[in-house]
Amino acid sequence: MSMGQEDEPTVGQLVANASRDLSSLVRSEIELGKAELKKTAVKAGTGAGLFGGAAFLGLLAIILLSVAAAYGVSALGLHPALAFLIVAVVYLLIAAVLVLIGKKQLGQAKGPQRAIETSKESVEALKAVGKGD
Template sequence: MLPEQDEPTVGRLVADASRDISALVQAEVALAKSELVVSAKAGGVGAALFAVAGFLGLLVLIFVSIAFAYFLSMTGLHPAWCFLIVAGVYVLLAVVLVLVGVRLIKKIRAPQKTIDTAKKIPGALKGQHAAPRR
């Protein structure tokens, strides 16, 4: 008996499945691209707004510093000394921030457990089993 003409061959089924999977992957990639474009635009606008806010914050800091210096001058100090005091406060704040930053940076350590585990991967791929850790 001859096979019916309507029944597809295995080769044709594989080709159809391959084509369908390829189309599905292409559709998923296109969907991911469109979602990323929307996210990138939103992220770009958000980053720009943060930059503008940071700039405005810097301007506020400058104006508040000037106002503080003028308030100090109301005590009878010469304005130059008042501005020098404000600058000194900022220098002290910067020194404290640098010292705290250095202390935090010194706490950085290599991810030793991850390194140990990564070193075991080649042996595991070769079929060597490591003894369990205790």
């Protein structure tokens, strides 16, 4: 053996080095992904918390506006109990309309028609292959 051949790595060493480098690269990519996902999760959690706070304040505003509307109706000369009842009935009517619209939308919703159809075709094709057709 000459000196030049001793310095060159064997195929086994090359494969081991490549495997080690690939493993290190994969681990590094996974760590990078974890770090990015952690930052994204923190931002998403903060955003969700802020939306929750906004929804709570919106609910409080609706309650206060409802009370104000009832007192406004009461200022027209109606008894306060009747004014609050009128505001409640208006909300119930709005809720009923929303329910009817929602029911109509749900009735129009259909399942994944194309996926079901292609699945049935695949089953038929596999049955045909199984029978030897």
